[in-house]
Amino acid sequence: MRYISEFRDRALAENLASRIAQEVQPERAYYFMEFCGGHTHAIFRYGVQDLMPPNVHFVHGPGCPVCVLPVRRLDDAIELAEKYNVILCTYGDMMRVPGTGRRSLIKAKADGADIRMVYSTLDALNIARANPDKEVVFFAIGFETTTPPTAVAIKMAQAEGLANFTVFCNHVLTPAAIGHILDSPDFAPDGPAQVDGFLGPSHVSAVIGSHPYEAAAEKYQKPVVIAGFEPLDVMQSVLMLVRQVNQGRAEVENQYTRVVTRQGNRKAQALVAEVLELRDSFEWRGLGAVQNSALQIRNIFAEYDAEKRFAVSEKQSREVKSCECPSVLRGVMKPTDCKLFGTVCTPDNPMGACMVSSEGACAAYWSYGRKRAPQDAA
Amino acid sequence: MCLAIPAKVISIEPDDRAVVTVENVRKRISTALLDQVTIGDYLLIHVGYALHKLSEEEAAHTLSLMAEAGILQDELDEISGEPLCAT
Numbered sequence: 001m002r003y004i005s006e007f008r009d010r011a012l013a014e015n016l017a018s019r020i021a022q023e024v025q026p027e028r029a030y031y032f033m034e035f036c037g038g039h040t041h042a043i044f045r046y047g048v049q050d051l052m053p054p055n056v057h058f059v060h061g062p063g064c065p066v067c068v069l070p071v072r073r074l075d076d077a078i079e080l081a082e083k084y085n086v087i088l089c090t091y092g093d094m095m096r097v098p099g100t101g102r103r104s105l106i107k108a109k110a111d112g113a114d115i116r117m118v119y120s121t122l123d124a125l126n127i128a129r130a131n132p133d134k135e136v137v138f139f140a141i142g143f144e145t146t147t148p149p150t151a152v153a154i155k156m157a158q159a160e161g162l163a164n165f166t167v168f169c170n171h172v173l174t175p176a177a178i179g180h181i182l183d184s185p186d187f188a189p190d191g192p193a194q195v196d197g198f199l200g201p202s203h204v205s206a207v208i209g210s211h212p213y214e215a216a217a218e219k220y221q222k223p224v225v226i227a228g229f230e231p232l233d234v235m236q237s238v239l240m241l242v243r244q245v246n247q248g249r250a251e252v253e254n255q256y257t258r259v260v261t262r263q264g265n266r267k268a269q270a271l272v273a274e275v276l277e278l279r280d281s282f283e284w285r286g287l288g289a290v291q292n293s294a295l296q297i298r299n300i301f302a303e304y305d306a307e308k309r310f311a312v313s314e315k316q317s318r319e320v321k322s323c324e325c326p327s328v329l330r331g332v333m334k335p336t337d338c339k340l341f342g343t344v345c346t347p348d349n350p351m352g353a354c355m356v357s358s359e360g361a362c363a364a365y366w367s368y369g370r371k372r373a374p375q376d377a378a
Numbered sequence: 379m380c381l382a383i384p385a386k387v388i389s390i391e392p393d394d395r396a397v398v399t400v401e402n403v404r405k406r407i408s409t410a411l412l413d414q415v416t417i418g419d420y421l422l423i424h425v426g427y428a429l430h431k432l433s434e435e436e437a438a439h440t441l442s443l444m445a446e447a448g449i450l451q452d453e454l455d456e457i458s459g460e461p462l463c464a465t
C-alpha cells in the first residue's frame with residue numbers, strides 16, 4: 001500500500017480500495033479493460049493495481065492513438081514527406097514511431113525531409129499561410145477528441161482559400177473498436193482472454209457523449225463506465241463496474257460527470273459530420289481491418305484531402321520482427337510477455353509504437369513497472 | 379495526447395478565437411467547437427481547441443486532481459512550449 005501515500009486524498013483512496021475489496025465476490029475474477037492509454041498510465045503511475053483485491057485485473061486496451069495507427073499509414077506519411085517534398089506537420093507523439101525497416105519520421109527529418117511537430121491544427125494552418133510556395137500536409141491521427149480540430153482546420157482552409165493545405169486523415173472511432181474486440185475469438189466465452197467490463201474513454205466521450213456505447217453494452221452484455229483520468233476517478237469507476245457485474249447489469253454509466261454528458265458536444269459532432277464521413281474499412285495495428293471504424297474526408301472537401309492530391313505507392317509494410325504490439329493492443333498479451341521488452345526495446349530505443357507513446361502500455365510498464373521492482377526488493 | 383486542461387477565458391478575439399490562462403500560462407485557442415464563449419468562462423482545452431465548458435468549481439477540482447496525479451506540469455509545458463514549428 002505504499003503508493004497510496006502519493007495521493008493527497010489518501011483517505012478517499014483507502015476508502016474506495018476497501019469498498020472494492022468488500023464488494024468483490026471472492027469466488028469470481030473480474031477483468032476490466034481500460035480502453036484508453038491515459039487510464040493505463042494512471043493505473044501504473046499510482047499502483048492502482050496494488051490497491052485492488054487479487055481477483056480484480058486490468059486488461060490494457062487499444063486506446064492509444066499513436067499505437068493503433070498501422071505501419072502502412074506511417075510509411076505513407078514518410079513517403080509524402082520525402083517524395084513530394086511537402087512540409088509534413090504532425091503531433092509530437094508520432095515522431096519516433098518506427099515504420100518499416102525501423103524508419104521513423106524523426107529519421108526522415110534527419111535525412112532532410114521537412115517534418116514539423118505541431119501542438120495544434122492551428123499551428124499547421126499557420127505554417128501553410130507562411131509558406132504559400134510549399135505544400136503543407138497535416139498528418140492527422142487520433143480518436144474522437146482530435147477529430148473536430150481536424151474538421152475545423154479543413155473548414156478554415158476552405159474559407160480562406162488556403163490552397164496549399166491538405167490533411168492525411170487517419171482518424172479512428174472508439175465504439176467501433178470496442179465492438180470489434182468483443183467480436184474477436186480471443187474474447188469469446190471459451191476464448192483465451194476475458195473482459196467483464198470497460199473503463200470508457202474520458203475526453204473522447206466529452207465529444208461524442210456516453211450514448212454511443214449503449215449499443216455495445218446491450219449487445220455484448222458488458223458494462224461500460226466512462227471514467228476520468230485521475231487515479232481516484234479510475235478507482236471509483238472500478239467500484240461502479242464491480243457493482244454492475246455483481247448485479248448482472250450491463251449499462252453505460254458515467255463517473256466523469258464533470259465533463260461528459262449523454263449527448264456530448266453537438267456542435268463538434270456536427271462539424272465532424274459536415275467535413276468527414278465513415279470509411280468502409282480501416283486497418284488498425286493489432287485489430288486488423290475494422291469495418292466502419294474510421295473517417296475520411298468528404299468529396300466536397302476533396303481538395304483538402306492529401307490522399308487525393310498525392311499518390312502513394314503500394315508497399316509491403318511491416319512491424320519490427322518479434323514486436324508484440326499487435327497482441328498487446330488486443331489485450332491478449334502483456335508487454336512483459338514480449339521478448340524484446342526492456343532488453344532490445346526501451347523508450348530510448350523503441351521497437352514498436354507501444355513503447356514510444358507515453359500512452360502506450362509498454363511505455364507504462366517500463367516507466368512504472370520497472371521502477372517498482374528495485375523498491376520491492378529493498 | 380488524450381489529455382485536456384481547464385483554462386479561463388481572458389479575452390475574446392474575432393474568428394472563434396480566445397485567449398485563455400491557466401497557472402500563469404497564456405494561450406490563444408480556438409472556440410470553434412463551442413457556442414457563446416464569454417470572458418470568465420472556464421474551458422477544457424485539447425490540442426488548441428476548447429472542447430467543453432466547465433463551472434469554476436469543476437475547473438478547480440480538475441486542476442487539483444491533475445496536480446495530484448502529477449500531470450499538470452506536463453500539460454502546462456505542452457501548451458506553453460513554443461511550437462517547434464514556429465515560422
Ligand code: SF4
Pocket residue numbers: 322323324325328335338339340341342345346350351352353354355356362
Ligand atoms: S516491448 Fe517493444 S517490441 Fe515488445 S511489444 Fe512493446 S513496443 Fe513492441
